Amino acid sequence: MPRLKVNGLxxxxxxxxxxxxLILIHGLTGDLSIxxxxxxxxxxSRSHRVTAFDLRGHGYSDVPPTGYTSRDQxxxxxxxxxxxxxxxxxxxxxxxxxxxxxxxxxxxxxxxEALVLSDPYFPALRHLEDLSRWGHWEAFQKEAADAGxxxxxxxWYDIGKFFNQVMHLDEAKLLQFRxxxxxxxxxxxxxxxxxxxxxxxKVEAGLTLEKILAVRQPILALYGDGSPFLxxxxxxxxxxxxxxxxxxxxxxxxxxxxxPEAFTSxxxxxxxxxxxxxxxx
Amino acid sequence: MTEPExxxxxxxxLADFQGREYLGTIDRETRFFADLGLASIDAVVLxxxxxxxxxxxxxxxxxxxEIGRREDRDxxxxxxxxxxxxxx
Numbered sequence: 608m609p610r611l612k613v614n615g616l617x618x619x620x621x622x623x624x625x626x627x628x629l630i631l632i633h634g635l636t637g638d639l640s641i642x643x644x645x646x647x648x649x650x651x652s653r654s655h656r657v658t659a660f661d662l663r664g665h666g667y668s669d670v671p672p673t674g675y676t677s678r679d680q681x682x683x684x685x686x687x688x689x690x691x692x693x694x695x696x697x698x699x700x701x702x703x704x705x706x707x708x709x710x711x712x713x714x715x716x717x718x719x720e721a722l723v724l725s726d727p728y729f730p731a732l733r734h735l736e737d738l739s740r741w742g743h744w745e746a747f748q749k750e751a752a753d754a755g756x757x758x759x760x761x762x763w764y765d766i767g768k769f770f771n772q773v774m775h776l777d778e779a780k781l782l783q784f785r786x787x788x789x790x791x792x793x794x795x796x797x798x799x800x801x802x803x804x805x806x807x808x809k810v811e812a813g814l815t816l817e818k819i820l821a822v823r824q825p826i827l828a829l830y831g832d833g834s835p836f837l838x839x840x841x842x843x844x845x846x847x848x849x850x851x852x853x854x855x856x857x858x859x860x861x862x863x864x865x866x867p868e869a870f871t872s873x874x875x876x877x878x879x880x881x882x883x884x885x886x887x888x
Numbered sequence: 889m890t891e892p893e894x895x896x897x898x899x900x901x902l903a904d905f906q907g908r909e910y911l912g913t914i915d916r917e918t919r920f921f922a923d924l925g926l927a928s929i930d931a932v933v934l935x936x937x938x939x940x941x942x943x944x945x946x947x948x949x950x951x952x953x954e955i956g957r958r959e960d961r962d963x964x965x966x967x968x969x970x971x972x973x974x975x976x
Binding site: 641 | 921927928929936948955957961
């Protein structure tokens with residue numbers, strides 16, 4: 608399988624298609640398979656050279672103990688772009704992957720042509736959201752409960768504490784948990800739990816409100832119509848220079864999984880609408 | 889290639905697959921996620937291995953996209969071999 612050495616780490620990547628570059632960035636605890644399952648990989652590869660990769664700590668990429676802020680991982684995106692020979696690219700990110708995408712545009716604006724932000728929540732915009740409605744956590748908590756594992760809601764917003772709880776389950780509960788999420792899934796979660804990923808995802812790491820508002824690239828803010836982060840969606844659409852908002856029906860935080868047809872079709876039509884600008888550049 | 893031959897190839901590749909927890913015989917009814925305990929990222933990597941094995945690109949993106957639209961998000965080895973048999 609294709610592997611690339613970037614910033615001293617080995618990353619698992621998948622590539623398809625020919626044409627202008629487009630990079631797909633999954634979210635925390637996910638992996639690049641999300642882009643296959645929602646068909647974005649296949650559909651976008653008809654007009655682009657699409658590169659999807661497993662973030663550090665995820666999937667088949669290396670798992671360093673530290674370095675999981677959006678800034679650290681934006682450096683991974685830039686290193687990956689160097690490694691595949693992409694001078695400039697469109698970036699599509701889901702959840703924390705969208706935070707990484709925007710941070711990449713802040714670090715190297717000349718290398719980012721356009722951005723698709725799928726349901727992100729930004730640490731710098733935390734004041735806008737009631738995070739107790741965070742759908743991903745609720746879904747995860749329910750999955751864990753189905754597996755006979757009750758996870759405390761006291762620290763629901765703190766994914767570092769969540770990892771910690773899973774890592775200290777007793778043998779019987781760990782077996783139940785494993786049966787629910789599968790062995791590879793559980794092993795990957797436990798592996799990520801040994802890193803600083805949980806805590807690192809909560810910090811601004813330089814992606815301040817001021818820097819977010821200074822981004823000038825065309826942006827599509829793609830949110831589930833039942834997303835817990837609609838206040839962020841509204842804020843981005845009304846404060847960013849060239850941001851368009853599209854809501855995906857029947858979706859919460861995970862539109863690529865919850866409504867893959869609508870998600871990928873909205874993604875494709877927006878990316879295609881950019882094409883004329885590309886020709887005149 | 890016949891489907892039994894393809895099933896043989898798939899079973900052999902899965903026998904060495906990292907992270908596999910299933911020790912029973914792999915047959916047409918075996919489910920990729922529920923029985924083998926594998927995850928969707930493993931399906932992507934298995935797709936790569938099968939393309940290397942057969943020395944040609946296969947439309948795995950389409951197959952993965954189809955799984956993503958299924959209620960149970962699972963795939964039997966029989967369905968996988970039928971897909972390979974159509975594509976090879």
